[in-house]
Every structure is written in structure tokens, then in C-alpha cells.
Amino acid sequence: MERRTFIKSIGASSLWVGVGGLSSVSMKPATTKHITILHTNDTHSHIDPLPKNDPINPNKGGVARRAALIEKIRNENPYTLLFDAGDIFQGTPYFNFYGGELEFKLMSMLRYDAATLGNHDFDNGIEGIIAQLPHASFDFIISNYDMTNTLMNGHISPYKIYFSNGIKIGVFGLGVQLEGLVNKDKYGETVYLDPIEIAQEMENKLHKNERCDLIICLSHIGYDYRDNPNKVNDLKVAAQTSYIDLIIGGHTHTFLPHPTQVTNRAGKTTLVNQVGCYGINLGRVDFFFEEEKVAKNKSIVIEV
Template sequence: MPVKQSFKSLLASSLAIGLISSQLTMPAFAQSKDKHETKQQKDKTYKLSIMHTNDTHAHIDNVAKLATAVKEVRAAKPDSLLLSAGDVFSGTLYFNEFKGQADLEFMNLLKYDMMTFGNHEFDLGASPEGHQALADFVKNAKFPFVSSNVNFSKDDKLKNLYKGYSLKYKNGNIYSAMIKKVNGENVGFIGLTTEETKDISSPENVKFENYIREATKDVKLLELLGVNKIVAVTHLGYDDNPEYDNDLNLAKYVDGIDVIVGGHSHTQLNAPVVVTTDEKGKKKDPTVIVQAYQYEEYLGTLDVEFNKKGVVTGQAGQLIKLADKADDPEAAQLLKKYSSKIAELKNKPTGGVAAKALANPRGDTGVSVRSSETELGNLITDGMLDKAKDFNPNIVASFQNGGGIRAPIDQGDITYGDVLTTLPFGNTLATMKLTGSEIKTALEHSVSQEPKENGGFLHMSGMKLTYDSTKPAGNRVVTMELKNADGTFTPLDLNKEYVIATNAFTAKGGDGFTVFQNAYNQGRVTDLGLSDWENLRDYVAELGTVNPQIEKRIVDVARP
């Protein structure tokens, strides 16, 4: 990983280069002002226009409508930038089959200007190929990546793509900070990825630094280079867990950021949010935050007006609903190259038939796959337990993190497409030896954020849990019971050792399960190497008629 230069040395070198050559390609730090800049100086205002997407997760069936919306915006505002706030990877069969290259072809077609990394870009790190798919994605991109707080130096496939700071950026490379001439003036960009990635993905040797510290460094650098308009492209979450990071805190704690184009929390900000106070509640220059929900359902747009000092004086933004748009003919024709292959895979039957639709609800109110027992969660964990018992009949229970269940299953024939879309990450089945006390610790973590959504909320088979959400986190579990062969239940013994099954992601400590990570580090985990979607495929085929029920496996005693 190239060493970040000191602010003074980098400033000196940039000015020296600027004196030597007046023909610098973007970003250019010293160029004569054009007529447009002269007019803007006279008006003492500057307008920046941005289009943005986030958390598209390989949902490219809507991409022809996205292309139409992008072209319409560019027709009205030719200088508009198009930015991605990450999580292009993982979520549909398009990713399973094409490992990001299908998405990338359309991003190149739409001429994205830059992207930052989401946590799911690192999902394949634990695979035999490591981050090869991500490296290929970066190298084949016709745009650069901006990433200020990610350390790639220990990853053999990514480290050579990282270029640190550079006066001349090239497509297919990663930069800590960038300067791009837009609409006649220089605009600075930084990129940030949630530190939670280490817990919710598989980054392996890729490391994540503190977002406040790294953002502060890069903003100061850009300001030393004379840039007074700075955009942070982030994958932190709008109001996500503040113990990790989020955009609201970034706006409060880091001076000098004018715009935050965000992702990760899948937040639908129908209008921009403007933060005008710092972490101490004192007035600060405005920071405008935007985010465009998920799955290419919207194209976000933002217009920001600055005064001559680079302070935001006005803003307007909206989400363009793509369902209302016609398909762009060129993009629609290109999509057929991929969709025809996916259609074949989608339609292959597993042999199972869903007697009813199996929902996968989301949302912090009511029932959610990330905070409540669901029929689909019960089906998946039943399948895990059934498969694991083939290898070890002593296994007593299975756990599946709610964040790994990504889509519902419709009533009727269950196809390969259904199970692959529901379990898209290719996690393998693992068994783990735990004491009853360690299981209790894991279950406390599972319900620690309830009723708020938590990707680490555990669905289960082979046991029942009751808890009280009104109690402090870490002290919520009321009862834990294991299911006996005759259907009766026995209380969990905190001092006894048990064998449970889960996916390898969770077994290694994913979603913050440090108790599982400790067991993994101590050699108490066995990875069976069986893909989760294949396990579900086999289980529904074995059942024939698939009709799971809510069985009060997970009950909050505080709810009526």
C-alpha cells in the first residue's frame, strides 16, 4: 500500500508539478480559468449536480430504466456526476453467476464517475479465489474508486490497485482522495466504508481504519490543496449503529465535508438532510446528506449551491422512481445477454413446492426477518439442522443470521432461482462446540437490539428462546430450551457442552458474534463445506410439500 505523504510534502510536490506542466489531466490543481469560471466568480456562486445510487446488490433487471433516468438528467444538466455508494455485489443470481461483471458492464455503459466500496464488495474474501472477483471488478471499471479508510496492503489481489494520493487518476484504480474538475471548478472526493465490514462480510486481510480519523486527514489534505468543495462518498449508513459509524456523526465530527452521498442502511431519503451543528451542538457550515434506498428502485439527484468560499448556501434533491421510466433500448438489449442465462437457472425446479408464500419482511416496526421469528427462517434452520445431523447426529440446534436471508419464496414450485436469491452468499455449513453459557451469550447478542433490526438476529431450529426486550441488552434472555427426540423440551444447561450448526460466516464471528469467533480461534468449529443454498435446495426437495409454521421458537415476553 503506497505510504500516505504528509500534507506539507504532498502540497509542495503538487505545486511543483503544477509549475512544470500546464497540461495536467484531471485532477488539475493549477489551470487558467475558463469563461464559465469567470462568470461564476462574478456571480459568486457555484452549482454542483450529482446523481447517485447505493446498495444495488446485483438487481440489474431495472437497469434499462436507470439508463433512461440518467440520460434524462444529463440532458438537462450535462455536468452532473454519477456516483455509487457501494454494495454492488451480492444479492441476486446475477452476482452468483457473473461475480459483478454484469453490473460493471452497465456501470461502464452509464459512465459512472466514481464508486466507493460497500461491505458486500468483500463477501468473497474467504473463498478459495479470495478477492479475485473484486480485483477484476476494479480493473475492468471505466471509472476510479475512492477509499480513504480501507487498507489493502495485505491483500495480494488488491494492493497493487491502490494508488494512494495522485495528481492524475486513472480508471480501474483505487485512490484515498481525488480532485475532479466539475463545471469549471475543482471538487474533492473522499470515500469511506463501514468498519463493521470485518463483522458482516469476509474481508480477510483487508483492514478498515477509523472513519472519523481518516476522513479528517483527507479533508485537511484537500483543503491544503486549495479545494473548498468536498464530497464524501460513503458506505456507513445514514443513522446506523453509532458504535461503528454513520453519516450523521460523520457530518458532525468532521469539518469541511459539504456533501455526503451515502449507502449501507438502505435509507430512503426522499429529500436531502442538512446537518448544521457539530458534535457539541454548535453551529457549523452545512453538510448535505443523501441516500437512494436500494436495488435500483430510485436514482437519487442532488443540486448544491456554494458561495465563493465553498460554503453550501442552497440545496435541492429528490429520488426519481425508476418504475415510472421506460426502458432504454440500448441497455435493454444488452441486458438480454445476461437475463437469458439467468432465466434458465431461475426456472430449474428443486422438487419442492411451497404450500403458501413465505415472506421475508423488513422494517423496524412489527415483524422483521432481523428481529422476529419467521416461517422462512424456520424452514432454513430446519434444513441446516437436518443436513448437519447427517454428519454428526449429536447436533442439538442450528442458527441462521437474519441478515443472510435476502428474499421471500413465492407460493408454488420452488426453483433454483428461489433458493439462490433467498440465500445468495454461498455460505457453508459449519458445526461448533459450545457450552450452554456460550450459547446464552450468543443469544443475548442476537436479541440485543430488538425490536430494532439487527442482521445478527438468530433464527433457530431444535430449541426455543424467550427474552424480555424491556431489559438492558446483555440481560434479556429469560429461558432457553432444547427440543428432545419425543418433541418435549429440556432447559439448556449452562455448564454442559453442546454441538450446534450455523453458517461459516457466523461461526467465524460475523455480525459481531465474538463468542463464536473465540470458539473458531480455539479450533472448536468444523466447516462441512456445504453451501447454504444447496442445503435448502435438498431440504425442500426432501419435504416435497413445504409448509413451515410459526412455532413460538423465539418469543419476546414483553410483547402482548
């Protein structure tokens, strides 16, 4: 069958809205293929809302509210995918007591499609991750960790491909350098590979070999490091690649009011987004595709 060509534009408007603002998403004509991407990062075992006396985000977040939002959005558009950019574990007594079982079970109930690994996901060691994998019904994607000589071998993928509404979506993952952040005995023989080199390899594979219509990177390397300009980050990955449409970031707990638009090596726009931490916000990016026509996207950060 001849492959159809979908063309998209990244010249999108962006919004920061509360729960009541969901209706502000404009819809394209029925002939347009619409894909919704939802995402979280650095939830850190926050199952309940933050306490009412929290000085910054009182009574915000909570898995129950997130579940209601996700269900509402899926009812609006059944062609919705849900991703997480790492650091699922560590931060509340739920992790101390259950070791990650509750987090994976709830993410499975919310029907996450995939997650990448953050440094705190190694806090109970690779054995701790393995012990909880039976509770996870979603994919784990990490491209720049060679875990061949660990127990994780066979349990992770460098990339995955998803099909939704006739659109082929390629997803790969990038993790932060574990040395200096995590004790060696926790990550064992995991080998860290250069994120930019791997990102270029993955995007070429997904664009040229797999011929994906949409390419997404789940990243836990951090948005930006102003105190260390030589350190690799999401903005650098975006600028030094050519085919990534969206980088879903984590690690630096960066609250972005809207995605950053970065001009990539091909002169096109790559969106970089991150929604803070602790499940306070839910990220949303809507992509619209038309055959042989330019379509646009909208992006939203939703307060939970």
C-alpha cells in the first residue's frame, strides 16, 4: 500500500489553562486527523493532592483528579496517548511502604502508554524496578542506557511505535547520567550513552527507516542548566536534531507556561515541554494532520 504523506506545522499557539479552560481548544474540520498527547513528569509518588497548607501549591494535584481530566480528554478525542518522563518513584511514604507497586498500578489504571526512567526510579536498585514491573501494563522506553548486562535486559525498549487515527507515532527515551546522582550498586552495569548522539540515531531510524509521521522524545535529562552551560539538556537536543516534533521533559521540575519552540537543524520547530512536578499539572499537546496540507497544533498545560 502506498504510504500517505501527512504534513504538520509547529507554528502553534500555546495556552496555560485551569480545569475550566479545556473548552478553549479549537477543533479542526473532520477531514483533519487529530492526535492528543498528554504527559506528566516527576510525579515522585504523589498519590494524594498536596496538603492545604502547602505554601506554593495548596490542595493541587492528586491521581484521582488527574484520572478525571484524562477521562474527560479521552472522551473529547479517543485518539489520545499518555506518557511520563520519569521519576515516578520516591517522595512520599507510599513509595517507602509499597516500593513503587501503587504508582505502577495507578498508572496502569490511568492507561499510560509509556514512560521513561528517571534517576529516582533506581532508588531501590534495578531489582526494585524489576519487582514492580508485573504491576505495569505500559511500556518502558530508554534509548541511551545500555542495560544488556542487567536484569532489565528484555524489559525495556529503545523505541516503540504507536498507531492512532491513521498516524504512525515513534517514541524514544533519554535518561540523565546516573553517575554522581545514583549509587553505582543501584544501577549496576547500566552504560550511559551520549544523549545527543543517541537522539540523532533514534530520530533517523524513526523518520527514515520507520517513516513515522510524528516523533516524540521522552526525556529525563533536564530542560536547561544556566549554571552549567556545557551540560546536555532538552534545548540542546532539540537544536541539534532534525526530526523530533516534541520533547516531553523531566528531571529539572521546570514549570513551563507553554512549550518552548526551538529551531532545529532542519530549520523547523521542535516543541520542548515540561509540567513541573508532583502531578500538579497535566501537559497536553494536540497535533493536527492533513494529507498534503499544512496543519497546526495547540498545546496546553492543565492545572490538576
